[in-house]
Amino acid sequence: MASADEIPAWLKLHRRLVSLQDGVGATNALVCDLSGSIFCCGLSRRWEGIPALRLAATLGETQAQLARELPAIGEMFERVLRARPPGKEKPGARFTVALVDEEPFAYAQSFAGVYVLLLCFSGPFTPFPVASKVRAALPEIEALTVMLPPPEGPDRETIAMRLRG
Template structure:
């Protein structure tokens, strides 16, 4: 079963991302992994996958240092004005990244504090997700952590 509102953990994660977007005054939020798999996003819209792809290309592909699954960390703030993407992100759980996108410049210190307060809940919900293709799938949140 693909991740959807029928999966309580996914719905809780999506609702958490929605609340984070609202409180931060952001445009969107997403949880992606270091392979640029999109696990959950708010809003659920066609505009988010291209944002995630640009973020992964800019911040994850070929970045210096160890990969996330080997102890690497990612913490980035890019408070840009249009037409560039404005975002901040922090890695968690060994392979995941929580990304917040904004419609323009933002206060990195203020938004980082907000993001870090929400990170434990986002992490707990993300690692609780079942495999997206069902219980016998070889890929999924738990399998990728292994």
């Protein structure tokens, strides 16, 4: 069975999320589906200069860090879903949510009908530059996300983790 670190689209998506998160000053960048499954995250900022033999270990460290942060991310994701504009609750409805007034601070953009790009921030941020960078990055993120194996496929736990029980 293939693991997440053996799926080229997952590696490219991870790198793209790290680049976006660094570009906007976010602490985390994740791709989730509307049910709360995380398909990919950009938590690790240690990609540059990593030898191929260390890559799998780095991805394992990223997943361990994600596991520690799941409760806070789950709470943030729930808040994003509650903050959707009226009429945007149905699957397929596109929405953008910027939580800038109080913790948890986040920016979310839905795409491809069922996915959400979630950017987490440690403090207040200005949403307009974030929106511009997300708009530029979203086509590539969407293309890579839809290239991932289906969630019900083999070894799902290496690709998606549940946020909600």
